[in-house]
Amino acid sequence: MPRLSPDRLKTVFPVLDWGRSYDRAQFTGDMTAAVIVTIMLIPQSLAYALLAGLPAEVGLYASILPLVFYAIFGTSRALAVGPVAVVSLMTASALAPLGLDSLAEYTAAAAVLALLSGLVLLAMGILRLGVVANFLSHPVIAGFITASGILIASSQMKHILGVKAHGHTLPQILGSIWEQLPHTNWPTLIIGLIALAFLFWVRKGMAGVLKSRFGMSAQAASTTARVGPVFAVIGTTVAAWALDLPGAGVSVVGTVPTGLPPLGLPAIDFGMITVLIGPAILISIIGYVESVSVAQTLAAKRKQRIEPNQELIALGASNISSGLSGGYPVTGGFARSVVNFDAGAETPAAGAFTAVGLLLAALMLTPLLYFLPKATLAATIIVAVLSLVDLSILTRAWSYSKADFAAVLATIVLTLGIGVEVGVATGVLVSLALFVWKTSRPHxxxxxxxxxxxxxxxxxxxxxxxxxxxxxxxxxxxxxxxxxxxxxxxxxxxxxxxxxxxxxxxxxxxxxxxxxxxxxxxxxxxxxxxxxxxxxxxxxxxxxxxxxxxxxxxxxxxxxxxxxxxxxxxxxxxxxxxxxxxxxxxxx
Amino acid sequence: MPRLSPDRLKTVFPVLDWGRSYDRAQFTGDMTAAVIVTIMLIPQSLAYALLAGLPAEVGLYASILPLVFYAIFGTSRALAVGPVAVVSLMTASALAPLGLDSLAEYTAAAAVLALLSGLVLLAMGILRLGVVANFLSHPVIAGFITASGILIASSQMKHILGVKAHGHTLPQILGSIWEQLPHTNWPTLIIGLIALAFLFWVRKGMAGVLKSRFGMSAQAASTTARVGPVFAVIGTTVAAWALDLPGAGVSVVGTVPTGLPPLGLPAIDFGMITVLIGPAILISIIGYVESVSVAQTLAAKRKQRIEPNQELIALGASNISSGLSGGYPVTGGFARSVVNFDAGAETPAAGAFTAVGLLLAALMLTPLLYFLPKATLAATIIVAVLSLVDLSILTRAWSYSKADFAAVLATIVLTLGIGVEVGVATGVLVSLALFVWKTSRPHxxxxxxxxxxxxxxxxxxxxxxxxxxxxxxxxxxxxxxxxxxxxxxxxxxxxxxxxxxxxxxxxxxxxxxxxxxxxxxxxxxxxxxxxxxxxxxxxxxxxxxxxxxxxxxxxxxxxxxxxxxxxxxxxxxxxxxxxxxxxxxxxx
The missing domain is CATH 3.30.750.24 (STAS domain)
Structure with a gap:
């Protein structure tokens, strides 16, 4: 066995590097960021759990230990790890073929998926296979994210309308919602539309008003706007309680168990693993690509460096910890990392402090969530994912190269029409096939x-x-x-x-x-x-x-x-x- | 619809080009070649039918109409189309999963395979997809041919030993023969070894002896040596009749129906097509590559040109005609085309004359084949295919490039160990993957x-x-x-x-x-x-x-x-x- 030199140890545990010189100024920055990110993450993690088809508390569980483990192993100073929209969608799509009826079994399967995904990431990191992610071309990723955004937003429409709908492809989802349209629950729709309108305003107009009317600094205004969704959560929860909306047919989150995340290995059977391993690999790669590109963007702003293979190990450890604490697959999220960065996070300790905040929330706030309408969470998701939808990649690819266009079109159409796994896999294969075809007919x-x-x-x-x-x-x-x-x-x-x-x-x-x-x-x-x-x-x-x-x-x-x-x-x-x-x- | 100009017609029917100026000198050359090739093809076509698991007469049928259709559509002046070793092996491997017990059904399925393969070739020709064959790299083809030669030679060992053995992979075949070794039929083994020894001598020593002892010209000696296998056929048939070898347990060809090939569409069902279409595509591509490389080699010697996409159409027509006349998949063969060329074939008419010769054989000679020992046919195949086995491609690839070596090794190992389809498909995929991998890590x-x-x-x-x-x-x-x-x-x-x-x-x-x-x-x-x-x-x-x-x-x-x-x-x-x-x- 090779001797572990201090340098080698610092490579594997970056915490030993930054932890040694940690000071009061850094602590203040990290603490401020942690408070803001915690407030932002509470509704978000509940909402993404809902998107994955999981009980709301699973979203909280998946946000605690993963943050701690990323703080130990990660090389990015500002990345915030937890449930994100695309991976939640992929989780739902991966678990569907298991055909599990009981929510407990479904939740256990989600933990197994996180565990598998963590092991895949860890193996890729140890084998230094981060390069595999390079085979996802930029147009394929852009097309996949856009298509996922459309799928997610349409799947949440049922919560806004207060109807039951199902399906994993766009035609299925839209068809199912169309059929259920006559059963729309009007109180739910009103709550949902108000939440949507408010959240859109929070995103587009709130910072401007805070600056001009209340004389806030640009920084403070934009940070306050980021935690805006919490006001929607509080407002609609109070309204649901005061007006007894559940009695009028409005779905609310209901009882969320109070307490620590359950620690331990989920129930694993071999048949489940053979079904889940393919999706786990895909979730790992997509999650890794998303996370690393966020981390690199933020690192470049402060002239810091990201170590891609160490990131695989850090994300692997995060997912394993998620799987062992009743969570589901996680990765570095864009919005929360930007907020963390902008709010002044200096080191990964900010992530660990956020974890403590979410742990307190899981221990104490859950009774308050009983009256939170699901329509509000759906509105949170819709507003968040619509920023992912960017069809301009189609026109850009078309004007630059027909091969890139073909790859992005195939990815979008198949992701919407057949599913996320087929969509992204076909995109990669089409890109490779067109590259090989071109090289076979040289100039x-x-x-x-x-x-x-x-x-x-x-x-x-x-x-x-x-x-x-x-x-x-x-x-x-x-x-x-x-x-x-x-x-x-x-x-x-x-x-x-x-x-x-x-x-x-x-x-x-x-x-x-x-x-x-x-x-x-x-x-x-x-x-x-x-x-x-x-x-x-x-x-x-x-x-x-x-x-x-x-x-x-x-x-x-x-x-x-x-x-x-x-x-x-x-x-x-x-x-x-x-x-x-x-x-x-x-x-x- | 575009008007068919005379030039366009000549492109589609090359016969209109060479047929117009056909003269007596060309007729003499073609006729001589046809007689020699006919004599050579009779034992060969019976043997290859046996290799494909088909009744002997199917080999004759597959040698008649295909030659005529190639003469009409083909662009090579010397290519001889008919059953060949590798395609016969691939036919056996394609039909095995159908699990047909009755020989009549099996024969009909072989005709369907020929039909499908013909349609695939025709479609590729019309769509000008001949370039697809370029994705079979030289090392993959060389590895595949070598592995096929080894598989074929070992599968024929059972006929030399006079035992029943089965299997489609080398371990299966060798294991099965090893088990059956105690049941060796000694008269069969003696006949087989004599035939093998004689045929090896025909190939290596006969031409030399004919030149030195009998004062033949080099050309005449080598042509006589090419028809040498007929002497083995005649000798062992007479011996089997005179010594009543069937009574001693020697397998003979037995009753071969006399008459014209049966014309008409074979019985087709949809389930069979879904099983056969994949192998049909592979047989088409491999057959096309083999045929075109023979045609190009011969054309270069006389400064003639081959039109690859027209060759696809000609081979497509040949295979369709084979399927409609009780045959099985065919392609241009190396040995017979070289003999045709060396014996003086000037135009594709030589092929048509050969077809007439084989038709006469089907009408009149079949009763004489009753006592032909199967061991003789197996010996013919073994001697023919051992010339395909060339393991030096492994050392050449190793010394030139490790990527090429990996492709050829994968092809050989998987062809021998799993089967022809998996072997060649993996070879292509490994080649492509290594190419893409290299371009992803540029210098x-x-x-x-x-x-x-x-x-x-x-x-x-x-x-x-x-x-x-x-x-x-x-x-x-x-x-x-x-x-x-x-x-x-x-x-x-x-x-x-x-x-x-x-x-x-x-x-x-x-x-x-x-x-x-x-x-x-x-x-x-x-x-x-x-x-x-x-x-x-x-x-x-x-x-x-x-x-x-x-x-x-x-x-x-x-x-x-x-x-x-x-x-x-x-x-x-x-x-x-x-x-x-x-x-x-x-x-x-």
């Missing part, structure tokens, strides 16, 4: 010398110097099996195109980053065929790593021409040789 | 000016000129989602590495063949981050197609530096600017 340019320079460019785009005895083709792709045969045909076709004086073909390899075994055989075939036609094959600007590989084969030995360091060398040398040959002929 | 070189030239190369491989104020990075890969984030980190790391005087970063884009939307956002982030550090970002040698795309975005507008046509321009311009700035400072 090949005939190039000539840019006058007065040693630089060679496309004869169709630039005024360049060429020679009738020399054909230079710049191959704009690595040579590998998917394009090797095509390259053979293409070179053959260009050589045939009425070039009687042709003596030399130069392949300019500045863009050839690899030559695999299939392509090597194609190069050998090209060399042979050109040789049969009395034309020599040369290479120029072959890169070091490619040249190393070619040296290990017979090809360089069989090559009829030479390998030149630069295209300019090749052009000048061959032109001179041809001129000398001509002079020799006319002198003879 | 990035810091470059400097090669003295006395305008050429820039890796500072670690060449003696080059650099400037402390300028860092030039050559990125050896297209920029896309899988490597965009990595590139951000990498550039950041290089910039950090103790460069206090750094003012300019130049990204040399000569190897960047694409910049997708994810990479564009990474470039924007890099530009922003460098700008925060007081460093300008420049690009050089951006290719036309990439530049076109960047012009459609905001990036060029936000770029802190410039885009230079050549790296030399960039280096000279920025160095001069920095020198002027320095002179200005010291003057002030």
């Amino acid at each position: 090949v340019a005939e190039v000539g010398q840019v006058p007065g320079s040693q630089h060679f460019r496309n004869i169709h785009r630039h005024q360049v110097i060429t020679e009738p005895t020399i054909l230079t083709l710049r191959i704009d792709e690595s040579l590998y099996f998917a394009n090797a045969r095509r390259m053979e045909d293409l070179i053959q076709a260009r050589v045939h195109k009425g070039r009687d004086q042709l003596k030399h073909v130069i392949l300019m390899c500045s863009a050839v980053n690899e030559v695999d075994l299939s392509a090597l055989e194609s190069l050998e075939a090209i060399n042979q065929r050109l040789s049969d036609q009395g034309v020599k094959l040369h290479l120029s600007e072959v890169k070091g790593p490619v040249m190393d590989r070619l040296k290990g084969s017979h090809f360089l030995h069989d090559l009829t021409g030479q390998v030149f360091l630069s295209q300019y060398d090749a052009f000048v040398t061959l032109r001179q040789a041809e001129q000398e040959a001509d002079t020799g002929k006319s002198a003879a | 990035v070189a810091e470059v400097g000016q090669v003295p006395g030239s305008q050429h820039f190369r890796n500072i670690h491989r060449h003696q080059v000129i650099t400037e402390p104020t300028i860092l030039t990075l050559r990125i050896d890969e297209s920029l896309y989602f899988a490597n965009a984030r990595r590139m951000e980190d990498l550039i950041q790391a290089r910039v950090h590495k103790g460069r206090d005087q750094l003012k300019h970063v130049i990204l040399m884009c000569s190897a960047v063949n694409e910049v997708d939307l994810s990479a564009l956002e990474s470039l924007e982030a890099i530009n922003q981050r460098l700008s925060d550090q007081g460093v300008k970002l420049h690009l050089s040698e951006v290719k036309g197609p990439v530049m076109d795309r960047l012009k459609g975005s905001h990036f060029l507008h936000d770029l802190t530096g410039q885009v230079f046509l050549s790296q030399y321009d960039a280096f000279v311009t920025l160095r001069q600017a920095e020198q002027e700035a320095d002179t200005g400072k010291s003057a002030a």
Whole structure:
């Protein structure tokens, strides 16, 4: 076993780094941030638990230990970990196929999902597989988040209308709500619409009013606006109690058990694991991507650094702790992290203090939540997720590249129409397939010398110097099996195109980053065929790593021409040789 | 509907091209070739039918109409279409999951498979999807053919031993034969070993003896050796009849129905199609690759051209005709096409004449096949397929590239261990995954000016000129989602590495063949981050197609530096600017 040096320990436990120099100023910043984030998180965590189909208290449980464990292992100073909208949606979608009727079993399965997701993240971190997340392209993520936002907002419509509806795809959800529309509960709808209107105003107009009417600073106004949803919670709860709205058919949160989160391993059976492991992997990757991009954005603002593989370990530990304390999958959330950062969090201790705040809430506030209408929580979710919906990615992708557009369109349509897992997986596969397809049909340019320079460019785009005895083709792709045969045909076709004086073909390899075994055989075939036609094959600007590989084969030995360091060398040398040959002929 | 011009008609029916100028010399050549190929094909087609688990006559049927249809639609002058070893193995493997007990049903299913495969090929030809075959890399094909050869040879061992054995994977086959070893039928083994020894001698020594002892020309000797297997057929058949070997437990072909192939649609049911369509696609692609590479090899020798998409149509028509005439999947075979070519076939008419020969055989010779021992046919197959086995692809791939080696090893191991379909599909996926993985971890070189030239190369491989104020990075890969984030980190790391005087970063884009939307956002982030550090970002040698795309975005507008046509321009311009700035400072 390798000795654990202090530096190595600090890498695994970043808390040992910042904890050592922790001071009063940092404590004040962290404490202020923790109070604000706690107030913000209480309604949010209840709402996201509802979205995942779980009892409200599970949202609180999932916000306590994960924050503590992230504070120990995480490398971001401001990231706040807990239930988030997209992961809650994915949790609901992952648990649906289990077909569990009892809420207790469903809750236990959510904890198992968190545990699995934590183990996946931990394994990825230990194996340093953070790069896997790079295969989620930006358009796929953007499309997925947008589609998830639409799905979530529409799934919450039932709580605003006070009806029972179901479904996991947009057509199912909308169809189900449409059918139930006649059963709308009017008091619920009124509460819901008031909450929605208030929350939209909190988001858009409140900070401005606080500044202009009450003379608050911009910072204070924006922070107060962030905790605004709490006023909606208090207002509608009081209204529901005072007006006996439950008697009028308004759904409220009801009894929320008071006490500490239940600690211990949830009931696990093997069949459940085989169903959940796929979704757990997807939740891990999506959660990781979301969390790391938030962490990186915030770190860049203070010139701090994030260690991606350590983040995997931290998120892994957070999810495992969530699974062991009656929670469900968690990750770093955007809104709460920004609030934490803006409110002055200096170190991960802010997260630990927030955890204490939420623990107190779980111990003492839950009786007060009895009359909280579910419509208010739904309104909180709708307002939060509508900011995720950004269909402009479609127009941006369309105008930039049709391949990116295809990937984002496939992701959005399939996420809405079939489900989150199929949507994101198809997006990744479509992106990869289009990339491979493009590399299988490479661009090949005939190039000539840019006058007065040693630089060679496309004869169709630039005024360049060429020679009738020399054909230079710049191959704009690595040579590998998917394009090797095509390259053979293409070179053959260009050589045939009425070039009687042709003596030399130069392949300019500045863009050839690899030559695999299939392509090597194609190069050998090209060399042979050109040789049969009395034309020599040369290479120029072959890169070091490619040249190393070619040296290990017979090809360089069989090559009829030479390998030149630069295209300019090749052009000048061959032109001179041809001129000398001509002079020799006319002198003879 | 587009008018069919004579040229267009000739493209679809190449027979209209060569048929018009058909003359007596061509007829003589074609006729000679047809006689030789017919003699060679009779035992071969019976043997391959046996390999596919079909009655012997199905092999003959599959050799008649397909030859005629290929003669009408094909573009190769010498390709001979019919049952081949690998496709016969794949047919057996495709039909096994149907679990058919009756031989009649099994034979009908083989015809359905041919029909499906024909339709797939036809569709690929019409949609011009011949390029799909390029995704089968050379190492994957080589590995697959080698593994198939081993599987086929071991599956035929049971006929040589005269035992009943089963299985579709190498461990199953060998295990089954090992169990049955005590039941070896000695007369069968003796016949089998004699046939094997004779056939090996025919292949290796016969031509030499015919030349030296009998004074034959090299051409005549090698052609006679090609029809050598017929002597084994005749010899062992006579021996089986004279010695009453069936009475001693030697399996013989038995009654082969005499007459024309049955014409008409085989019995098709939908459930069968869903099982067979996947294997049909794989058989189509493998058959097409095998056929086209044979056709191209032969065409190159006579400077003729093959039209790949028309070949798909011709093979499609051949397979459909095979399915409609009681046959099974066919493709262009290597050995028979070479014999056809060597024996002087001038046009596809040779194939049509061969078809007539085989038709006559089906009408008249079948009673003579009663006493033909199955051991002889198995020996024919074993000798034929052992020439396909070439394990040297493993060592060649290992010494050239570990990625190619991984693909070929996966293909061989899984083809032998699980089956042909899994083997070849995994080979393709492994090849693609390794390619994508490599492009996600690109090589990035810091470059400097090669003295006395305008050429820039890796500072670690060449003696080059650099400037402390300028860092030039050559990125050896297209920029896309899988490597965009990595590139951000990498550039950041290089910039950090103790460069206090750094003012300019130049990204040399000569190897960047694409910049997708994810990479564009990474470039924007890099530009922003460098700008925060007081460093300008420049690009050089951006290719036309990439530049076109960047012009459609905001990036060029936000770029802190410039885009230079050549790296030399960039280096000279920025160095001069920095020198002027320095002179200005010291003057002030």
